Amino acid sequence: MQETAAATGRDRLNRAKVLRAAVGLADEGGFEALTMRGLAARLGVVPMALYKHVADKRELLDGMVDLVFAEVEVPVGVGWRTALRARASSMREALLRHPWAVGRMETGTPGPANLHHHNEVMRCLRRDAGFPFRLAVHAYNLMDAYVYGFALQEKTLAGDIPAEAARRRDAVAARQPSGVEDYPYLAEVVTELAKTGFAFADEFEFGLDLILDGLGGMADDGGRPR
Structure with a gap:
């Protein structure tokens, strides 16, 4: 007797596959459009099968965020x-690959990739850069x-910023033709x-250049702002 597609999918299901499918849907x-029912349909299983691998959508998000952290590089020896x-x-x-993760990277319960990432950044700041502890914390937060x-x-932001700026200028001019002259720098x-x-x-x-130059200067001054 042949197994149904759902049963076969359930047998193959594991936490990693659930998380990867959730990231793809998001x-x-x-993320707001992601539902457990939709995720189950993507995987070819019944929704209850998902709860063997994630307790709820909150835990699902934690695992998805951890996959994003796993993609982020922190080089060693450079x-x-x-x-x-x-x-x-x-x-x-x-x-950019996972825009749903913007604003969600430092929420929830951290997974192993998340913890490894944060530890590696602090290692870089404390050991490689030699920053005092407080400066390392400031640098990380900054x-x-x-x-x-x-x-x-x-x-x-709009994809074409000059075009969007021109559109706004024209909108102001249409409402109050003399108004454009009031904003010469714009x-x-x-x-x-x-x-x-x-x-x-x-x-x-x-912006990165400014931040790194500033941090380097503070490190040279013993962690004090100039």
Whole structure:
């Protein structure tokens, strides 16, 4: 007697497959659109089969976040600036692949990849950079605030920023034709960006340079702000 597709799928099911399928669905439609019923359908099982591997949607999210952390690189043996730059870029790229994870990376119960990642970043700051403990904590929080904040802004900004700026200018002019003259510096932004082009992603490296230079200066001064 042949097994049904659902029974076969249930036999093959494990936590890793459940989490990978959940990440795929969230990548497609966002975490809010992810349901246990939809996940079960994707896997070819009944919804109750999922609860052998995850207790609820909260635990499912924790496991999904852990998979994202597993994608983020923290290089070893390359110097602390290079390592932190690579880690920041790798985190941003992971969040671009998984936009549902923006704002959720530091919530819930951490899994093994999450814990390993945080430990490696602190190792880099304490051992490789030689930062005093408090400066290492400040540096970690600053880097996370920058990377996560940039990812959130990147997620919500219009794709063509010069075109969006021009659209807003035209909308203001349509409502109050003399109003555009009241904002000469904003008009300059629209005009100059249209000439030179603009990629918001390029701003990421500029900000990283400022942060890493600032942290390096504080380390040279014994952890004190200049």
